[in-house]
Amino acid sequence: MDHFSIIQALCRAAMADASPALRKQIERLRDALAKDGDAKQSAALTSILTTADRTKELSPSRIERSKAQNPGEVLTRNTPVPVDRETAAALADIIFPADIQPTAPLFNATVSQAIETIIEEWANFEALSEIDIRPSKTCLIYGAPGTGKTRLALWIAQQLGLPVVLVKLDGLVSSFLGTTARNIGNLFTFANRHRCILLLDEFDAIAKVRDDPQEVGEIKRVVNALLQNLDVRRDIGFTIGITNHPKLLDTAVWRRFEVQLEIPKPDFEMRKAIAAHFMPPVKAPDIHLRLIAWFTEGSTGAEIESLVRTYKKATTVREEDKRGLLDTLRQFATLNAARVQSERRALLFDDSSNLFRAMRDDPILGFSMADIGEIAGKDKSTVSRQLGRSAKSGEGEVLNG
Template sequence: MDHFTIVQALCRAAIADASPASRKQIERLRDTLAKDGNSKQAAALTSILTTADRTKELSPSRIERSKAQSPGELLSRNTPVPVDRETAAPLADVIFPADIQPAAPLFNATVSQAIGTIIEEWANFDALSEINIRPSKTCLIYGAPGTGKTRLALWMAQQLDLPVLLVKLDGLVSSFLGTTARNIGNLFTFANRHRCILLLDEFDAIAKVRDDPQEVGEIKRVVNALLQNLDARRDVGFTIGITNHPQLLDTAVWRRFEVQLEIPKPDFEMRKAIAAYFMPPVKAPDIHLRLIAWFTEGSTGAEIESLVRTYKKATTVREEDRRGLLDTLRQFATLNAARVQSERRALLFDDSSNLFRAMRDDPILGFSMADIGEIAGKDKSTVSRQLGRAIKSSDGEVANG
């Protein structure tokens, strides 16, 4: 081929950041040259393709390149973590990306989009650096227990391919009150030396309001030590704090976190999605998922998961021992009374006609007579008669009133 050196240079430039289509064309050219007897030229293109493959295998991803911008030693499974001097108890656990579930936690679209921006910032570390901007390096995640805060933090670490240094601050305080400040200093020194995400769980255990008259002077000194260490780490690595009690946090603590992410309790559609996520391998009808979502109003993801486990048990036992959905819900409400909204619990144990009426009239649930009948194990006419009695009873009460 004439001017092959130019063609070779073009191929080498194209393969550096090649799309699948570009690579395919280079492979077609190589095969054509080989077929026409230009074995040396075909071999040259083969060498270009092979070199590109090896470079791709060895080159870090965008996120891995970003990690290289953060100085620090690699944290391995053999790296000893700091311990308390008096008890030799480890002050933290190390969790590696390979040990974290890769499935993204379920949140509403607004929260998911916000989380995505944090991941994108780190994935585009180099581009941000060019305009003198850095990714957010501190994040406070707060919300009710069971809303998935810790799971979210671990998933973010998995996405960033960074190990997690997990510190349970409540245990640290209760066990080592006299040396807590020193232990905190040792933990931050260790975290700052390694490439990792520092995850401070039960953050409110230490970061309490400093002017609380119920707190001893030691805790106040510990809070100050924590603030100083957070300040020192801002330019070093990624730190995540988690709390169920944001109202207990010192205002100075809030200012240390660039991102302050509240995880809300799931709405109806998210509760249904969470139920569907935990349901396999059991296949539940859509109306069952909708009723579970309706029944769990005000519940967290962890509470919905617990109900789904109860449902799966009830549908898997012997045929003669199986419970209907309403009986399963009543069983769960009895064993988990504090986790079920009182209004929903009252309807479950009230006259079934009142429950049917509430199910029919709820616009979010959107049940037809046939849906109610299928769930209750009754035909439509029976459901209709029971609803008629409920309406007459309600009208009578209004008239008497």
């Protein structure tokens, strides 16, 4: 069939919110292709139908209960989003559950448990309503850039089976300063009319301290409009705000959010888990994962993912061009100097004996001489001798001093 790739894309988009009649037509097309001998194209449509079924089965009880708590019209891919009156630019993006990765983000046990609590509240809305309690309807997620805040918000929506109305507020402020308050009103009106999660990204762009002398009167009016709209929406739907700069938020904004969830930078074990998560299909030794976790102290998940990409490229190029782990770390530290803790970076480019000693003596890393030797491409006796010579040299300097 000519242009089947376009037909395939249309079918995939349609199945995200398909009626029984629409599904029937896709099944007819699949069967017709199979009858005409186009087995490959027929199988592609079967795959689309199967994927749609699996997506629908992910959490049916949660979807139905969340609908009960979120009255309104159903968002579809054909629903027009509000636009700026002067420029006709869309004020939001719509992201559907089928387009969101179902894999849970990686956080420490405390954060993961808190997130599960939010989801369980919405999944058990009926039980809570019997004791006159409602799920939390506003959630502020804050933390350093790259810690997974936006991905977490989207995953929560995916778990609840709700589409996301994603708004990047920094774009509204910088591009449409004179009409920002009106645009915000239109966005909230749109979100309140539909069954969805309203996700306000770059929240600090608008929700700034109102008594900041550097801000013009327009921003102050925008903050007031935002507060009023948040107050109205809290009785209608679920709203999530995201910010990298919590200190910039007005205290009145903080009070509008029932849940205030901080996403910390990952600790050693989480950094190792993140490295392992992004490593496939490459199989990295455990000591490599541990060293990556140690090297990325103070880093975010996004920065660890970037280092893992560098590692994977270094281990899959031509044999004569392959780098050892230490050389790969030095390359990454050179190209990403601002993202690497200065102490770790200094050790990488210092005398190797100082790096070996730090690796040996760090209780979290827990490396043996054999581990260090494997990473450095030396046998453990060579590493031991190098450390011994370094120690004697240090003692001599102390005596001479």
